[in-house]
Amino acid sequence: MSKGEGVKPSRIDPKFRYEVAKMLGGRDVLQCFQCGTCTSDCPVSRFSEKYRPRYIIRMVQLGLKERVLNSDFLWLCASCFTCTDRCPQGVEVANVIRTLKNMTAMEGRIPEVFKVILGNLVKTGYIYRIPDSRIKRREELGLPPLSKVNIEGLNKSLQNIGIGEILKEVLQKGGEVDMWV
Amino acid sequence: MGVSQRYLIYLGCVIPYRVSSYEVSARRVLNKLDVELVEMPEFNCCGLPLEPLSHKLTLILSARNLAIAEQTGLNILTLCPGCAGTLKKTSRELKESRALMEEVNKHLGESGLEFKGNLEVKHVSQVLIEDVGLDKIKKSIVRPLRSLRVAEHSGCHLSRPKKHIGFEDPENPQALKMLIGVTGAKAIEYVGETECCGSTIAAIDDKVSLSLVREKLLHVREAGADALITICPACHIMYDVNQSRAEKMFGEKYNVPVLHYTQLLGLAMGMQPEELGFEELRVKPIKLLEKIQSSR
Numbered sequence: 365m366s367k368g369e370g371v372k373p374s375r376i377d378p379k380f381r382y383e384v385a386k387m388l389g390g391r392d393v394l395q396c397f398q399c400g401t402c403t404s405d406c407p408v409s410r411f412s413e414k415y416r417p418r419y420i421i422r423m424v425q426l427g428l429k430e431r432v433l434n435s436d437f438l439w440l441c442a443s444c445f446t447c448t449d450r451c452p453q454g455v456e457v458a459n460v461i462r463t464l465k466n467m468t469a470m471e472g473r474i475p476e477v478f479k480v481i482l483g484n485l486v487k488t489g490y491i492y493r494i495p496d497s498r499i500k501r502r503e504e505l506g507l508p509p510l511s512k513v514n515i516e517g518l519n520k521s522l523q524n525i526g527i528g529e530i531l532k533e534v535l536q537k538g539g540e541v542d543m544w545v
Numbered sequence: 546m547g548v549s550q551r552y553l554i555y556l557g558c559v560i561p562y563r564v565s566s567y568e569v570s571a572r573r574v575l576n577k578l579d580v581e582l583v584e585m586p587e588f589n590c591c592g593l594p595l596e597p598l599s600h601k602l603t604l605i606l607s608a609r610n611l612a613i614a615e616q617t618g619l620n621i622l623t624l625c626p627g628c629a630g631t632l633k634k635t636s637r638e639l640k641e642s643r644a645l646m647e648e649v650n651k652h653l654g655e656s657g658l659e660f661k662g663n664l665e666v667k668h669v670s671q672v673l674i675e676d677v678g679l680d681k682i683k684k685s686i687v688r689p690l691r692s693l694r695v696a697e698h699s700g701c702h703l704s705r706p707k708k709h710i711g712f713e714d715p716e717n718p719q720a721l722k723m724l725i726g727v728t729g730a731k732a733i734e735y736v737g738e739t740e741c742c743g744s745t746i747a748a749i750d751d752k753v754s755l756s757l758v759r760e761k762l763l764h765v766r767e768a769g770a771d772a773l774i775t776i777c778p779a780c781h782i783m784y785d786v787n788q789s790r791a792e793k794m795f796g797e798k799y800n801v802p803v804l805h806y807t808q809l810l811g812l813a814m815g816m817q818p819e820e821l822g823f824e825e826l827r828v829k830p831i832k833l834l835e836k837i838q839s840s841r
């Protein structure tokens with residue numbers, strides 16, 4: 365938001381802050397007094413121009429639901445919990461941000477990489493496809509074999525948790541994603 | 546403190562996926578310290594990487610692991626602080642809310658499981674300090690690494706968020722420093738000790754996560770450390786495997802070897818690098834090993 369721009373009332377959802385506050389981990393969002401400690405100490409904010417946890421919290425308080433849920437920067441939070449530990453108001457900042465991501469996901473909008481790791485989870489129980497070469501290497505290194513996951517049992521437990529759409533979609537997906545390199 | 550301890554070892558996803566060096570060295574040193582590890586009958590992802598998607602999914606995934614573990618009557622030891630933190634947080638959250646516990650148990654009940662909340666989860670560093678004890682570790686040292694000066698990196702999830710984890714002071718972590726101390730090596734101070742490695746957003750924004758890697762490696766090098774010591778598989782991947790990617794991105798050379806704490810401890814116990822998974826390391830700690838050799 366640049367100075368003086370104002371926000372069109374039609375873009376405001378006055379109940380949004382309560383909606384977030386009701387979600388698991390979103391409770392303290394109303395207590396934030398915008399001191400900026402979270403942003404000053406956020407490692408991601410140091411290297412990203414667009415990522416500012418304080419703004420995110422403010423957007424929630426103001427009811428800018430669409431703007432915050434549609435933002436790509438939401439997914440930049442590294443979940444390091446530095447903000448949560450240092451917030452003088454006891455706001456669980458990282459949890460509020462996670463709550464917002466969860467809300468976006470419930471609407472079926474998530475970055476591609478999450479679809480891939482979720483796809484791997486429902487097929488193997490792990491978020492990665494552990495390659496055969498690794499399984500063999502375990503043997504060579506004298507490590508015990510990996511236990512076999514009861515996939516059917518696992519998937520039975522994952523029904524009706526609000527992400528049904530994505531779950532259906534990822535059953536078709538999965539595969540190699542290199543999260544790291 | 547008992548003579549021998551038994552734990553279920555919970556591996557998580559990252560270690561079997563690509564960080565065998567940590568598992569190999571951890572199993573060896575724990576064995577030497579009379580810590581018996583029992584394999585989980587079955588386990589799945591702890592849920593941490595999927596938390597941005599759905600908190601409930603994370604709760605169910607970690608509660609499922611806990612429910613399976615509870616049937617054995619043993620407590621859990623993890624090598625990954627992310628797994629330990631997630632399992633601990635879930636346990637706490639469910640025990641604090643009856644309604645939530647019932648809801649999660651309804652899901653687990655679909656496959657005949659139930660979370661009761663009667664086991665403890667500890668990261669290996671916590672087991673070493675609280676259950677094995679520094680004295681016992683000290684007695685196992687046959688080759689004190691007095692010539693080494695190393696930098697510790699405990700990582701975020703061993704201690705943050707403080708009110709849910711409760712082990713260690715996140716603003717002034719001491720556990721890993723004490724553990725380094727017993728090996729004879731010196732744990733040095735450096736700028737940005739408690740900064741995040743960026744692993745959780747490596748797949749979202751390369752530039753930001755590798756900038757965090759770069760910053761850390763520069764600070765460690767500046768302090769004149771012989772190596773960076775980690776106790777988290779994700780941090781280790783960022784600093785070791787991704788060191789060359791950061792070098793490429795920023796057109797620099799860092800040459801900072803990154804060892805798992807359990808490798809450092811193994812060396813001090815007189816084990817050979819080959820026994821401790823050193824060949825899996827991307828940044829070869831040649832100078833460090835020479836330094837240990839020549840100081841004997």
Ligand code: SF4
Binds near residue numbers: 395455
């Ligand atoms: S540190 Fe806490 S009170 Fe300060 S701006 Fe961030 S969330 Fe608000």
Ligand code: SF4
Binds near residue numbers: 405407440443445461
């Ligand atoms: S948890 Fe997210 S918002 Fe908070 S300091 Fe870490 S990266 Fe920044």
